[in-house]
Amino acid sequence: MARCIFHIDLDAFFASVEQVLNPKLKGKPVIVGGDPERRGVVASASYEARPFGIHAGMPSSKARRLCPQAIFIRAHFSLYKDTSAKFMKILGDFSPHIEPLGFDEAYLDVTGCIEPYGSPQKLALAIKERIHKELKITASVGIATCKVVAKIASDLCKPDGLLEIAPGKEQASLNPLPVAKLPGVGKKTEQALKDMGITTIGELANLPLDTIKRHFGATGTVLHSYAQGIDDREVEAPGEAKSISQELTFTRDTLDHDFLEANLHNLCQEVCQELRSQKKSAKCVAIKLRYADFKTITRQVTLQEASDVTQAVFTTAQQLLRKTLVKQEKPIRLIGIRISSLVGEEKQLPMFDSGTEKPGHLDKAIDKIRSKYGPTAIKTGNGISSEGS
Ligand code: DCP
Ligand code: CA
Numbered sequence: 001m002a003r004c005i006f007h008i009d010l011d012a013f014f015a016s017v018e019q020v021l022n023p024k025l026k027g028k029p030v031i032v033g034g035d036p037e038r039r040g041v042v043a044s045a046s047y048e049a050r051p052f053g054i055h056a057g058m059p060s061s062k063a064r065r066l067c068p069q070a071i072f073i074r075a076h077f078s079l080y081k082d083t084s085a086k087f088m089k090i091l092g093d094f095s096p097h098i099e100p101l102g103f104d105e106a107y108l109d110v111t112g113c114i115e116p117y118g119s120p121q122k123l124a125l126a127i128k129e130r131i132h133k134e135l136k137i138t139a140s141v142g143i144a145t146c147k148v149v150a151k152i153a154s155d156l157c158k159p160d161g162l163l164e165i166a167p168g169k170e171q172a173s174l175n176p177l178p179v180a181k182l183p184g185v186g187k188k189t190e191q192a193l194k195d196m197g198i199t200t201i202g203e204l205a206n207l208p209l210d211t212i213k214r215h216f217g218a219t220g221t222v223l224h225s226y227a228q229g230i231d232d233r234e235v236e237a238p239g240e241a242k243s244i245s246q247e248l249t250f251t252r253d254t255l256d257h258d259f260l261e262a263n264l265h266n267l268c269q270e271v272c273q274e275l276r277s278q279k280k281s282a283k284c285v286a287i288k289l290r291y292a293d294f295k296t297i298t299r300q301v302t303l304q305e306a307s308d309v310t311q312a313v314f315t316t317a318q319q320l321l322r323k324t325l326v327k328q329e330k331p332i333r334l335i336g337i338r339i340s341s342l343v344g345e346e347k348q349l350p351m352f353d354s355g356t357e358k359p360g361h362l363d364k365a366i367d368k369i370r371s372k373y374g375p376t377a378i379k380t381g382n383g384i385s386s387e388g389s
Helices: 013-021 060-066 077-094 120-135 147-156 170-174 187-195 201-206 209-227 257-277 310-327 359-373
Strands: 005-010 030-033 042-045 071-073 098-101 105-109 139-144 162-164 243-254 280-291 296-307 332-344
Touching: 005 120, 005 147, 013 030, 013 042, 013 077, 030 060, 042 060, 077 098, 077 105, 077 120, 105 147, 120 139, 120 162, 139 147, 147 162, 147 170, 170 201, 187 209, 201 209, 209 243, 243 257, 243 280, 257 280, 257 310, 257 332, 257 359, 280 310, 296 310, 296 332, 310 332
Parallel strands: 030 071, 139 162
Antiparallel strands: 005 105, 005 139, 030 042, 098 105, 243 332, 280 296, 280 332
């Protein structure tokens, strides 16, 4: 079932809060930021100031030249923090799956929350109305099947907007947009892409993966997926990761079982090392496979006992992979592992209670070497180096 993700962003946040506190500022160009006399910069400009070309990050002196009638205000961070906390609390009333991004934006996974409202748009309207009623400021909401597309959508419909990019329409909606609209494409990447003759997201999506990897490495692989409207990241609160995942896109699609298993082992080693560094164990193991035609499947099992042992996680993932490969013999372009239902170390029960050398000992020794000399310094038998990124 397709996910339903909202990206919710308050409009002209700092400037809007100032307008709420001082109604005389309503409807006027308001600029919150540094002093125009003292080389300050614009932090937030009300939408009345935007037609003058004013945007965040611009020197305040320039903003004053562009719009002499603008009202300049110094930032009041404690007020913004207050409003931000209220904003996040409102969102939390609509879905428990919330991922705040900074002060004034958040992702919300509302997949299971739509029914009482009838449609994603109606739910989004309810959220917008509640924000407006309680905070007196407007928000823009992007709706899509994944985070990156939802974020682009909210940006496209600002201010006070609501835009749904329907399932299946991701690629067509993104194609004509300039690459700078893609999260992760900053000024430098935008210029580098321009030098390659790429100005739209559609052109970026159509580049061969090899080419983009050569220029931008692993970041290129991510951007390439985003440009195609593909983003499997979950909505989860930072610092409270409910899962750890790693994936690998191959340079060439493959059906070589040994190659797939070896890469799966490497990925297991990476996620388990991260798991152990967080002093946690995982109860769920899932694999992800993306086929050459971009169809993506995940298969998950729950372990009998939570574990942080690479070999235990790998053995489970390997069984999942083998079962899936028996059923489906299509070339694979991406393999991924995800461990979830994380529990603290104190809850961990022994997976192996016989034998002299417990597998965990080997893991600890490997972790030490890998953290000192890098992830490629040592691998156990199953791991071989791959052509992926
Ligand atoms: N901010 C800042 N300096 C920047 C960018 C932003 O101090 N260079 C602060 C002020 C903004 C807040 O973060 O109000 C949120 O940033 P946004 O990029 O979401 O900008 P706005 O909310 O002001 O405007 P928009 O309506 O475009 O979201
Ligand atoms: Ca904002």
